[in-house]
Amino acid sequence: MSVTTNETPTRSETAPPAAPAPAQRRGFFAAGHYIPYALILPAAAVLLGIMAYPLFRLFDLAFQNINRYAYIVNPSLGKYIGFEGFGKILGDGQFWDVVLRSLYFTAELVILSMVLGMLFALLLNRVSNWVKVTVITVMMFVWAIPALVSGTVFRWLFASNGGVVDYVGFLLTGDESVKHYDWFGDPTVGLYVVCAAVIIWGALPFLVLGLNAALTQVPKELMEAAKLDGAGPLQSFRHVVIPVIRPFLLVTTALSFIWDFQVFAQIFSIRNTSPEDGYWTIGIYLYEKGIVASKYSDSSVISIAMILLMLAVLVFYIRQMLKIGANER
Amino acid sequence: MTTVDVQTDRPAERAAATPKVRTKVRTTGESRGMTWVWNTIGLGFAAAMGFPIYWMIITTFKTNKDLISKDPTFWPSSFSFDSYSTIFDDKAFLPALQNTAVITVGSVVLGLVIGFLAAVAVARFDFRGRNFFIVTMLVVQMVPLLAILIPLYVVMNEAGLTSSLFGVVLAYLVFTVPYVVWTLRSFIVNIPAELDEAAMVDGCTKWGAFFRVILPLTLPGLITTGVYSWIQAWNEFIVVNTMLSSGGKQTSMAWLTFYATTPTRGADYGAQMAGALLVSLPVILMFVIFQKKVSAGLTAGAVKG
Numbered sequence: 001m002s003v004t005t006n007e008t009p010t011r012s013e014t015a016p017p018a019a020p021a022p023a024q025r026r027g028f029f030a031a032g033h034y035i036p037y038a039l040i041l042p043a044a045a046v047l048l049g050i051m052a053y054p055l056f057r058l059f060d061l062a063f064q065n066i067n068r069y070a071y072i073v074n075p076s077l078g079k080y081i082g083f084e085g086f087g088k089i090l091g092d093g094q095f096w097d098v099v100l101r102s103l104y105f106t107a108e109l110v111i112l113s114m115v116l117g118m119l120f121a122l123l124l125n126r127v128s129n130w131v132k133v134t135v136i137t138v139m140m141f142v143w144a145i146p147a148l149v150s151g152t153v154f155r156w157l158f159a160s161n162g163g164v165v166d167y168v169g170f171l172l173t174g175d176e177s178v179k180h181y182d183w184f185g186d187p188t189v190g191l192y193v194v195c196a197a198v199i200i201w202g203a204l205p206f207l208v209l210g211l212n213a214a215l216t217q218v219p220k221e222l223m224e225a226a227k228l229d230g231a232g233p234l235q236s237f238r239h240v241v242i243p244v245i246r247p248f249l250l251v252t253t254a255l256s257f258i259w260d261f262q263v264f265a266q267i268f269s270i271r272n273t274s275p276e277d278g279y280w281t282i283g284i285y286l287y288e289k290g291i292v293a294s295k296y297s298d299s300s301v302i303s304i305a306m307i308l309l310m311l312a313v314l315v316f317y318i319r320q321m322l323k324i325g326a327n328e329r
Numbered sequence: 330m331t332t333v334d335v336q337t338d339r340p341a342e343r344a345a346a347t348p349k350v351r352t353k354v355r356t357t358g359e360s361r362g363m364t365w366v367w368n369t370i371g372l373g374f375a376a377a378m379g380f381p382i383y384w385m386i387i388t389t390f391k392t393n394k395d396l397i398s399k400d401p402t403f404w405p406s407s408f409s410f411d412s413y414s415t416i417f418d419d420k421a422f423l424p425a426l427q428n429t430a431v432i433t434v435g436s437v438v439l440g441l442v443i444g445f446l447a448a449v450a451v452a453r454f455d456f457r458g459r460n461f462f463i464v465t466m467l468v469v470q471m472v473p474l475l476a477i478l479i480p481l482y483v484v485m486n487e488a489g490l491t492s493s494l495f496g497v498v499l500a501y502l503v504f505t506v507p508y509v510v511w512t513l514r515s516f517i518v519n520i521p522a523e524l525d526e527a528a529m530v531d532g533c534t535k536w537g538a539f540f541r542v543i544l545p546l547t548l549p550g551l552i553t554t555g556v557y558s559w560i561q562a563w564n565e566f567i568v569v570n571t572m573l574s575s576g577g578k579q580t581s582m583a584w585l586t587f588y589a590t591t592p593t594r595g596a597d598y599g600a601q602m603a604g605a606l607l608v609s610l611p612v613i614l615m616f617v618i619f620q621k622k623v624s625a626g627l628t629a630g631a632v633k634g
Binding site: 055123 | 364
């Protein structure tokens with residue numbers, strides 16, 4: 001043992017070090033070890049350039065005092081102010097209002113859309129085939145409508161003058177005043193009813209079709225066994241169906257959370273591109289501060305808060321996904 | 330429905346199984362009468378979901394008289410195509426549509442190529458940093474696009490890419506590439522490695538096996554992810570609205586918001602709806618053409634991330 005270790009350095013001194021290295025590298029190349037790296041190179045470059053670097057700049061901006069004037073007219077006015085920017089935003093009551101509103105709103109959207117999605121997915125298994133085809137066709141169209149457009153359509157549906165929802169309300173109740181009910185006067189109604197309606201409407205196609213597909217994965221034998229054992233529909237749903245589709249349920253809930261938490265286009269267009277502050281969820285708030293008011297540093301702090309909030313909720317989801325990924329290979 | 334399937338699958342057991350299955354199913358509420366109830370609820374659901382779209386379409390054909398009438402009409406008193414001629418007379422409409430098409434095609438093609446390569450690497454090779462790469466892809470999907478909008482704008486501005494369509498295409502790769510990698514990965518994993526090994530034994534090079542075996546077998550996956558990227562890029566609005574705001578270029582989504590906010594045009598719901606419908610049409614067509622694959626593939630992609 002000691003002999004070989006003594007010999008090695010002398011050998012490498014005498015032999016030209018260049019000789020073994022190319023041979024080794026040729027083997028390395030021949031074995032194709034470089035191929036995966038070459039394959040992920042473009043993706044890695046893209047992620048570094050348009051994700052990692054902007055993220056770095058996001059943190060950089062958050063510690064400065066940059067607004068549009070300082071940034072464009074006189075960059076030298078920008079300076080690092082440490083956590084002052086964070087203090088300013090976190091000390092702002094409006095920020096906490098927005099965060100709370102976003103969390104309530106997201107909770108409402110996720111719960112309602114998951115429950116409705118599940119109910120209609122179950123319904124799809126009960127109906128005749130032609131009804132199923134009809135529902136799926138309609139949902140494909142709903143799915144295809146851009147969020148911005150659906151916001152515009154719903155604004156028109158809920159308009160207080162000539163809006164069809166108010167008119168139907170009038171037809172049902174016979175009350176003239178219903179005909180001009182202003183759905184948007186009170187942001188609480190506008191946001192939690194109308195905006196929620198558009199967003200859930202747009203989310204249902206994916207959820208219903210996805211959950212319905214997941215439900216078909218439930219083995220029929222299991223359901224029959226549960227019935228033989230005397231389980232009612234509710235019991236077999238809870239003890240047979242839910243466990244089987246659990247992974248899919250978790251993923252769709254997480255996805256709904258991701259989409260609903262950062263929702264923007266629907267609220268933006270339903271309020272005619274200038275939502276009042278009662279409609280500000282975190283996405284709108286970010287846009288109003290960052291783009292409209294050009295407060296780059298302030299909005300960077302808000303962005304960081306948004307990312308952290310999101311990741312905090314999604315740690316659970318990431319772990320789940322890693323488990324699924326690990327099982328697959 | 331289910332009982333019929335079971336019976337036709339196993340005709341030999343039919344005689345024995347029929348009475349049992351029938352009674353069992355009846356008790357859980359799948360009798361003819363209940364099916365009728367479920368069908369009614371299902372159709373009601375379809376009607377409720379479809380109503381906004383019906384309303385959108387019917388509005389585009391209404392005459393001005395119908396549009397400004399105090400009570401909305403559920404069927405136009407006469408059909409008019411004025412709304413559509415208003416849209417086509419708008420000089421900004423077609424260029425905006427063209428910009429959207431360029432951006433969408435660009436990001437779909439670029440996203441698919443880049444994502445496909447990375448998906449092959451992740452699905453077929455074991456390499457150092459593989460898990461790190463996968464986790465990164467996953468986490469990236471969770472960073473809200475809105476949150477990096479400002480720094481992205483700043484970076485693109487420094488690179489001179491704001492107000493360029495290519496800059497927008499690059500920005501869209503943030504959401505297309507991770508999705509494409511995740512979805513295609515699960516497609517490629519399901520192609521048995523023996524297939525490309527066999528091809529290589531038969532004299533294909535590594536790249537030959539790649540192009541002749543992996544690529545064709547991933548085609549369904551490429552279509553679904555392509556359609557998904559298409560929808561995302563076509564419907565995206567915040568990034569284009571921010572990045573193209575100063576360059577005099579706009580996409581159809583930005584054009585649409587402009588249509589809604591201008592006071593004179595804001596009142597013209599018919600034209601607004603016609604514009605909205607025309608702008609949504611390319612996505613609707615995508616869904617109609619690829620319906621089956623889209624619903625299957627998108628949900629498969631969602632399960633895998």
